[in-house]
Every structure is written in C-alpha cells, then in structure tokens.
Amino acid sequence: MNVKRVLYLVTFLALMGCTDRQQDSTPATADSTQWTETVAQWQQLEAAEYHIHKLVTQSDPDIFRSSLFGHRWSRRFSVGDRKVAVPIDVTMKVVFDFSSFGAENVRLQGQRLFVTLPDPRLVVTYFHMDERGVQQTVSWMRSDFSQRELQELALRGAESIVASAPERGLLASARSTATSLLLPLLVGQGYRERDISVQYRKPFTTDDIPSLYDEEASVFSQSQP
Numbered sequence: 590m591n592v593k594r595v596l597y598l599v600t601f602l603a604l605m606g607c608t609d610r611q612q613d614s615t616p617a618t619a620d621s622t623q624w625t626e627t628v629a630q631w632q633q634l635e636a637a638e639y640h641i642h643k644l645v646t647q648s649d650p651d652i653f654r655s656s657l658f659g660h661r662w663s664r665r666f667s668v669g670d671r672k673v674a675v676p677i678d679v680t681m682k683v684v685f686d687f688s689s690f691g692a693e694n695v696r697l698q699g700q701r702l703f704v705t706l707p708d709p710r711l712v713v714t715y716f717h718m719d720e721r722g723v724q725q726t727v728s729w730m731r732s733d734f735s736q737r738e739l740q741e742l743a744l745r746g747a748e749s750i751v752a753s754a755p756e757r758g759l760l761a762s763a764r765s766t767a768t769s770l771l772l773p774l775l776v777g778q779g780y781r782e783r784d785i786s787v788q789y790r791k792p793f794t795t796d797d798i799p800s801l802y803d804e805e806a807s808v809f810s811q812s813q814p
Contacts, residue, residue, distance in 0.1 A: 622692070624778050628771070629690045636709070636763035637683040639754075645675045645746030671731045676722040677743045679750050680715035683763035684803070702780050704771060704787045709763055711754055711798065713807040718743040752798050760793055 648670065685707050696703040718740065727733050734742075754760060768787040775785050793801065 624774055625691050625695065627774065628687050631685075631687040631690075631770075634685045634687055634767070634770075635682050636685055636766040637759050639681045639757065639759050640678070641681075641750055642676065642678050643746050643750060645677055645742055646673065647742055648672045671725065671727040671734065673726075673734050673739070673742065674724045675739055675743050675746065676719040677746050678715065678717045678719070679713060679747050681751060681754065681759070682712045682714055683754075683759055684710045684712055684806075685763070685767060686710065700781070700784050702775065702785050704775075704785065705790050706764065706767055706787065708790065709760055709793070709801055710803045710806070711751055711759075711801050712803045713747065713751065716747055716808055751802055752795050754798065754801075755794055760789075764789065 687707060690707065694705045694707070696705070720739075723739060725733055764787065771787055772782055772785060776782055791797075
C-alpha cells in the first residue's frame with residue numbers, strides 16, 4: 590500500500606478519535622481490536638526504498654601451484670593478471686506485511702504501549718548490470734572475463750548490497766516510517782505519544798538477512814545465469 594494513502598487514512602482516523610479524547614488523557618487499556626484491524630488493512634506496506642550505484646571490482650591473478658617432494662608452493666605471476674570493474678544499479682525496498690497484525694503485536698506495561706512490527710522483508714525490485722560500462726584490464730596471456738563471470742560478479746555485488754541493509758540504516762528508516770504512521774492512529778485512540786514505543790522483535794543484523802530477504806518477490810533471483 591502506498592505510504593501517502595496510509596498517512597491520509599491515519600490522519601483522518603486520528604482526528605476522529607481526538608474529538609472525544611485529549612492527547613494527555615489517561616492511555617486506553619481496553620480493547621485494541623479496532624485499531625489493530627485498521628493496521629491490518631494496510632497489508633503490504635512499502636516503508637523504505639534504497640537506490641545504489643556500485644562499482645564491483647575483482648582482481649584475478651594467474652597463480653601457479655605445484656607440489657614437489659611433498660612441499661606445496663605457489664607463485665603469483667603479475668604478467669598473468671586480469672582485473673575488471675562492473676557497474677551495477679540496485680533498488681531495494683523494505684516491506685511490512687501487516688495482514689496478520691493483531692493483539693500479539695501489542696503489549697501494555699503500565700501506561701507504556703509497546704508495538705512490535707512484523708519482521709521486515711527485503712525485496713530487490715531493480716537490478717541492472719551496465720555491460721557497456723564494464724572495464725577490463727587483461728594480460729595478453731589471459732582471456733577476457735566471460736559473460737557468465739561478469740554476471741556472477743555483478744550478482745555478488747548485489748548480494749553484498751542486500752547484506753548491508755542494517756548498516757546502511759534501511760531497516761531503521763523503515764521503522765521510522767511505520768512509527769510515523771502508527772503514532773497519529775494511537776494518539777487518536779487515547780494513548781500519549783511519549784508512552785508509545787514501536788519496535789522490532791529483535792535488533793536485526795547481517796546474520797538475519799537470509800531470513801529477511803524475499804527471493805520470490807525479487808527480480809534479483811530472476812537475473813541469475
């Protein structure tokens with residue numbers, strides 16, 4: 590669902606709720622079914638989007654390895670080096686699936702209200718390797734990088750972009766968007782803004798990316814050779 594449409598809906602509901610409640614009134618502790626059902630209607634919410642242009646590089650030296658009299662050794666021959674730089678463009682989105690949002694996502698502790706967001710889903714919506722922009726430096730003793738090698742290198746670059754989502758602040762940005770949509774709705778229900786905490790169920794790190802990445806919804810997976 591488009592964020593602007595959600596924001597308009599939330600603002601309307603908040604204004605309706607404020608007609609008989611003051612923002613500094615005692616937080617509601619009763620039934621939260623009405624507003625959780627409203628949130629569930631957001632369904633697939635695109636909360637953050639990230640565009641990045643990345644130059645993926647690789648140096649592939651020619652290394653000769655041998656084993657003589659039980660001793661293994663290797664030697665790098667600089668005359669056999671080959672290097673490549675592959676430009677890629679990636680668009681990644683963070684999507685929340687609110688369709689199952691309910692009472693299990695809400696916890697009251699005194700006057701504090703804790704709202705736990707659904708786990709974010711990372712979706713690659715655009716992936717492009719600029720073949721014309723590829724630059725290779727290849728020794729006369731070596732062959733150029735093949736199309737398959739270039740594609741695999743570009744995909745590894747895209748994977749590194751997805752893996753860096755927590756460090757790039759993409760998940761934090763998505764949480765901020767969800768918070769900005771939830772706060773007016775909850776204040777309209779009688780909760781005080783200072784008593785509301787919108788959080789993930791855990792701090793997500795790079796190790797969590799495989800479980801958050803939505804391969805089926807991503808164009809990234811369709812580009813593999």
